Amino acid sequence: MDRKTIILGVIGADVHAVGNQILNYAFMDAGFRVVNLGVMVSQEEFIEAAIESAADAIVVSSLYGHGELDCQGFRDKCDEAGLKGILLYVGGNIVVGKQPFAQVEERFRQMGFDRVFGPGTSPEEGIHALKEDLGVT
Amino acid sequence: MRQVLLIDFGSTYTKLTAVNLDAPGVLAHAQTRTTADSDLSIGLNEGLALLEAQAGPFRFEARLACSSAAGGLNMVASGLVPNLTAKAAKLAAFGAGAKVIRTYAYQLTREDAEEIAGIRPDILLLTGGTDGGNSEVIIHNARRVSGIPSNFPVIVAGNRSAREKCADILMKSTHPVFCADNVMPEMNRLVIEPVQRVIRQVFLERIISAKGLSETQALLDGILMPTPSAVLEGLKLLAGGSNKHAGIGDLVAVDLGGATTDVYSIADGFPTGANTVLRGLIEPRVKRTVEGDIGMRFGARGVLEAAGSEAFTRLTGLPEEAVTRVIAGYSARPEALPANEEEEKVDFALAVLAIRTALGRHAGTLEKVYTPVGPMYQQTGKDLSGARRLVVTGGALIYAGNLKDIVREALMRADPLVLTPRDAIISCDRGYILSAMGLLSGYDQDAALELLLGAFGKEEENAAC
Numbered sequence: 001m002d003r004k005t006i007i008l009g010v011i012g013a014d015v016h017a018v019g020n021q022i023l024n025y026a027f028m029d030a031g032f033r034v035v036n037l038g039v040m041v042s043q044e045e046f047i048e049a050a051i052e053s054a055a056d057a058i059v060v061s062s063l064y065g066h067g068e069l070d071c072q073g074f075r076d077k078c079d080e081a082g083l084k085g086i087l088l089y090v091g092g093n094i095v096v097g098k099q100p101f102a103q104v105e106e107r108f109r110q111m112g113f114d115r116v117f118g119p120g121t122s123p124e125e126g127i128h129a130l131k132e133d134l135g136v137t
Numbered sequence: 138m139r140q141v142l143l144i145d146f147g148s149t150y151t152k153l154t155a156v157n158l159d160a161p162g163v164l165a166h167a168q169t170r171t172t173a174d175s176d177l178s179i180g181l182n183e184g185l186a187l188l189e190a191q192a193g194p195f196r197f198e199a200r201l202a203c204s205s206a207a208g209g210l211n212m213v214a215s216g217l218v219p220n221l222t223a224k225a226a227k228l229a230a231f232g233a234g235a236k237v238i239r240t241y242a243y244q245l246t247r248e249d250a251e252e253i254a255g256i257r258p259d260i261l262l263l264t265g266g267t268d269g270g271n272s273e274v275i276i277h278n279a280r281r282v283s284g285i286p287s288n289f290p291v292i293v294a295g296n297r298s299a300r301e302k303c304a305d306i307l308m309k310s311t312h313p314v315f316c317a318d319n320v321m322p323e324m325n326r327l328v329i330e331p332v333q334r335v336i337r338q339v340f341l342e343r344i345i346s347a348k349g350l351s352e353t354q355a356l357l358d359g360i361l362m363p364t365p366s367a368v369l370e371g372l373k374l375l376a377g378g379s380n381k382h383a384g385i386g387d388l389v390a391v392d393l394g395g396a397t398t399d400v401y402s403i404a405d406g407f408p409t410g411a412n413t414v415l416r417g418l419i420e421p422r423v424k425r426t427v428e429g430d431i432g433m434r435f436g437a438r439g440v441l442e443a444a445g446s447e448a449f450t451r452l453t454g455l456p457e458e459a460v461t462r463v464i465a466g467y468s469a470r471p472e473a474l475p476a477n478e479e480e481e482k483v484d485f486a487l488a489v490l491a492i493r494t495a496l497g498r499h500a501g502t503l504e505k506v507y508t509p510v511g512p513m514y515q516q517t518g519k520d521l522s523g524a525r526r527l528v529v530t531g532g533a534l535i536y537a538g539n540l541k542d543i544v545r546e547a548l549m550r551a552d553p554l555v556l557t558p559r560d561a562i563i564s565c566d567r568g569y570i571l572s573a574m575g576l577l578s579g580y581d582q583d584a585a586l587e588l589l590l591g592a593f594g595k596e597e598e599n600a601a602c
Binding site for chain 2: 003005013014015033035037038039040041045048049051052053054055064065
């Protein structure tokens, strides 16, 4: 019962399924209880899944460049749904074009994401961050 | 000759069917008024006399019954998220043949508890949380329900981690408690058969006697299930067949009533298009829904509200004022039959739009999404567009003139993004064979299937329509 639960999925109209499967496998292998919603997931679906499964974190992927639009207001909706303080990660090709990552990270932090990962992040980095933030030893 | 009697105690009529098992066939069929307010056996004996007069005398080796008399099986369902466990609970209850009076999501409030006390359901189904997921809400709700001063049974079928706690809380109350496996153990995965078995068991052990129907039991081998459940059993057998004979495959059925309309589907309904992604709850292969606001008489106003007066004026060619007037009259006089051409036209439109609305709510939907790799579709619910057979049944059929025209019209102008049957063979069940064979299927499956295939197995439109 002390296994931490994370909700995983690719947000918006994004159909990139391969990275999602890799993360699903890597997170499960690292001992997390993973609720994988797959591709084309709306904010509402992430939130509903987090409520039913009493999730500890929501990990959002976006590969197709529209992540910034898709993620607008996500934190507010979590707060509204009673998921106050839930850990919120986002990663992938989350903005259009090549922009300095520091700026991108800052914008997503402003939107309420606890951690922001750029292109080329290894699954291990995400696992490490989750363990640190959730106090898993 | 081996003979079995099948009885359906409906809310208005008691339907009796005598069948021969040796060379499977219907020997006689009769219908009398249901006498639920006094003693069901009065109507039953009248019916038996009618049967005997047709083809008697009979020596039945079994008398099996289903019942929707005395209000049927009324349930209240409660879950966590409206689209997830609350929906799962509702689907489970519908599939068990219940009327779901109300579905609640999230924490039950004091007002909710008062409302439930007023509803006085036959059973309350408590769900919420995936296994290992949220347990706070279902435990809160168990506490809330335990405070309702009544003795309706409660079935706990939520997060397994919270089951014991919920049962403990309820055990200390006036409510009998039953437990079943979680209706949604993992995200979007429904497991509703276990809870349906428990609902059936509670129905058999408690509800029948609580409704004063048990005295009739002496004349019978038992009221085995609620009527919709018998219809569902009949449809399952007709679609899936037995070990010996194949069924007719995926099908959809509509039971058009005066007050409500039931829709059944026996089909997986998975996406058929290559660029269609299924989202949300994966619905059960055997699915029943009830539209409480859609019907030919009490439900007529609901049809008008759902379909809009424009649809009525288009179908009838009558001015809006005339449509509204006729419908108001029907809501007030549920026993009325169309008396003139105007009313006949409205009746036709009512049947078309009731079927279209109810099918549309039961079936899944498509949403077009533009992605960088081109347009994609997201499917929610079941794709029934390929169903080859549509069975229409129900008491309200007697109002409707040409049933085949009605159903064709209902299917023809359906919304392209709503996944209702497009081009199905239309059959109708005027003799209530479905519920009778659903009952028989638990006794002699092969005979039941043979009779069903005899009635619906042909690849052409049912001549009786």
